[in-house]
Amino acid sequence: MKNNAKKQLILQKDSLSSIKCWFLSRLLNTDSEKGYVLVIAIALLFGLASLVLVYARSSRIEQVSNTAAVDSTSGFYGAEAALNERANEITKIYQSNTIPSGTSPESTMACFDNSISDGTGDYQCKTYQFSGGDSERSGYSATTYVLEKNGGIGNVGNVPPGDNHAGLNMIEYGHSIIALAFKDSDVQQRQQQGSDQGKGAIAILQMDIKNRLIPLFQFAAFYKDDLEIFPGADMTLSGPVHTNADLYIGGQLQEVKGEVTTAGENIHDQKKVSTPISPSQYQSEIIDRFKIPSLKVGIDPLGLPEPDFLEPSGEYYTKADIRIKFTPTGTNQSTYGEDIPFTIEVIERTQANNTPVSAPVAVSLTSAQKHSLRQPVLVGEQLASISGSSESFDNDTDSQYYAKAKNPDFSACKPVYKANFSDMRKKIKSAFPSTWNSLTPQQKRDAAQFAHQLLVTRVQEETSPLKFKDLDKVGGIPGLVFTNNMANIPQSLATFQVAKLNSLTPNEIAALPYPDASGNTVQRCFAPAPLTDIGRDASNHNKPPFRFFNNRENDNNGRDMRLLQINIKSLTIWNYEGIYLDGSQLKSANQLLFKTAPADNKAPANSFQALGMAARDTSDDGLVMYLAINSSSYTNAGGNTSPYGFAIVEGNQLPGLGSDNTFNLNDPTGLTIASNQAVYLQGDYNTRNKQPASILSDSLNVLSNKCFDPNKVINKEDNMNCNDSTKNNNNSLGNALQTVMNVAFLAGNDETKGGLYNGGLENYPRLHESWSGIPLRYRGSFVSLGTPNHVNGKWPGTGGKFYNAPNRQWDYDTEFNDAKNLPPLTPRFSAMKQESFIRSFDQ
Incomplete structure (x- = not known):
């Protein structure tokens, strides 16, 4: 069987060779021009086929490369957008006059591992979704978290020279924000395969920011909206001036002894004049005229407290x-x-x-x-x-x-008469002082304290508020009547006609002179x-x-x-x-x-x-x-x-x-x-x-x-x-x-x-x-x-x-330049400054 199969295979090979020979002989035996054309056509056919294969392979490589580039770019921008959004969220917390709180995740992978805490509060992991741009392209996501610097303790100091508002007191807090961008289809594939989540990030970014809290009361004038200064009489401002909008300045303002900053792009004379002052004229029309030591126009708007911060919910x-x-x-x-x-x-x-x-x-x-x-x-x-x-x-x-x-x-307060009665009301001056002075020091003390207790009692018994001037009237307090048969009258007053107190006004009763525990005469x-x-x-x-x-x-x-x-x-x-x-x-x-x-x-x-x-x-x-x-x-x-x-x-x-x-x-x-x-x-x-x-x-x-x-x-x-x-x-x-x-x-x-x-x-x-x-x-x-x-x-x-x-x-009160002299719960504005921006290629 084996020999027969071998012979059959040899015969098949011989048959193929015979066919090839016949094909060549036919080519050689035909017209020579036709033969050459056919050979060239076949060669071109093979060449074109090779080019198609090369092009197809090249196109595939380019397509993959373009997709990777798009993913990388989209991931980068997505991660950057997530960083900015997270930075804005942190900044808004500072703008509300509070401090971010919470705990950061133990590591980047904690954001993707359900068995590990992904942080709490303002520092926890948070994911943002982004569209792929069209229905056929996968979407993207960016996972972020926040790390606090210096243990969350703010650095107290002054704004450095060269920065906006240089020299002002501030508390500066530092944070690092991390963002990892992913392609949604990759995430789904990893989930199906059971692969490690959090791996395969297409972009990894880090932004380090500083949030400066600067007390508002360090300005002579600070306006959220347009600031207009047009005094009719001479006026000088000492201290920094800021508006988060445009500045309108003129009138009899003589001098501004402090830095002037505006978030608006323009400085005007009067608001009814629509044309702003040309920046080329700032030196002569603004700086020189008002003796301004520093002028900065068009700075970033400052973060201010929310409008309802004075409401009962604030x-x-x-x-x-x-x-x-x-x-x-x-x-x-x-x-x-x-x-x-x-x-x-x-x-x-x-x-x-x-x-x-x-x-x-x-x-x-x-x-x-x-x-x-x-x-x-x-x-x-x-x-x-x-x-x-x-x-x-x-x-x-x-x-x-x-x-x-x-x-x-x-x-x-001031007693209504002197202790010697020299300026007492004439109507009673002739009779009352002699009666009072006939008392012993102890009797005076007992009488005054008894009278004062009744006086306070009658004041407190009044259902409606007493007018202050009613205290200057005899009978100004209803029910304030003294009799000798009243309860709790001290025995030492037996020689004193208590009813004589009824001729006095409440203020005159309050001013009764008597010795205190140290023997000093008091009223x-x-x-x-x-x-x-x-x-x-x-x-x-x-x-x-x-x-x-x-x-x-x-x-x-x-x-x-x-x-x-x-x-x-x-x-x-x-x-x-x-x-x-x-x-x-x-x-x-x-x-x-x-x-x-x-x-x-x-x-x-x-x-x-x-x-x-x-x-x-x-x-x-x-x-x-x-x-x-x-x-x-x-x-x-x-x-x-x-x-x-x-x-x-x-x-x-x-x-x-x-x-x-x-x-x-x-x-x-x-x-x-x-x-x-x-x-x-x-x-x-x-x-x-x-x-x-x-x-x-x-x-x-x-x-x-x-x-x-x-x-x-x-x-x-x-x-x-x-x-x-x-x-x-x-x-x-x-x-x-x-x-x-x-x-x-x-x-x-x-x-x-x-x-x-x-x-x-x-x-x-x-x-x-x-x-x-x-x-x-x-x-x-x-x-x-x-x-x-x-x-x-x-x-x-x-x-x-x-x-x-x-x-x-x-x-301006220059004592506010020392932070300890600022009023309780002074409102602050927030100024965020980006310190560094880092892209990492290792995960």
């Missing part, structure tokens, strides 16, 4: 130490006088050893405690014995007493109510004793406002030695609003701090008070024509710690007041034992020292200047008086529209009096983060029922 409400909510009853209601128009929550955040409270809890004041805050406060022996002084201010701008009081007046007196409801809901509501008419609101036609007046001095006194009536018992209000630091002999004598009355709170660098009204219950408060607001009076001395203090090791604290409504700041502010201070509000109004009537309230009718509520015809109190303020402002400002000027920086504070060149002396910082949300009356110009301009003695 940071200032959350972190406040005292929250006061205005809850006014309608002035046409029968219960208007009796209803308590506010609620108060207090949150203790600092312990006696100056360490944080681990779990702060909000505590609400009781009705009895709140009721007490509406009545005058009988000041104790120690405070009442502090004599007044003739404080003054220097006119030399270089003097330390230019904006700080020289020989500050730390007196709490007492009243401080005004810490909180007072001001205003009416409509002009025909005549029941409220006090009114505030804002002529600027309602398209300059005016509007009656409802304001809750907060007396800073009285509030601090009440927190130290106030009394409230709990049922039938008088109880102390000591430290109900805030815990106090020990008496400090490093502070100025007789100041709150020296007497142990200052707040010990050091959380967020000091005391924060938040003022609001519930827009759900008071719908007008939520719109842009809110009739509500808050007035701050008698803030000459604040309840914080000054720069020389023992409790916080010379790091001052101070006070920040924040509100989502309008604030009216009256009189000298923060001029005694100066501290870091700020007021943040929807809009900001300034009233002079004159706008404080004998009832110790602000009171204003439908006219320029404030009025006297003790007069039947509400006589005008007269033109403004010189007023000095040391405080940073953040508030909304108008926009210039339709040719109507917004008043410019020179009219940042809204005025309501005839200043007519009287000095308004101010040291601080003007910050505007937009237009007012709730109280937005347009600038009306001067004259009429509105105001006449002051002598604006305004300047």
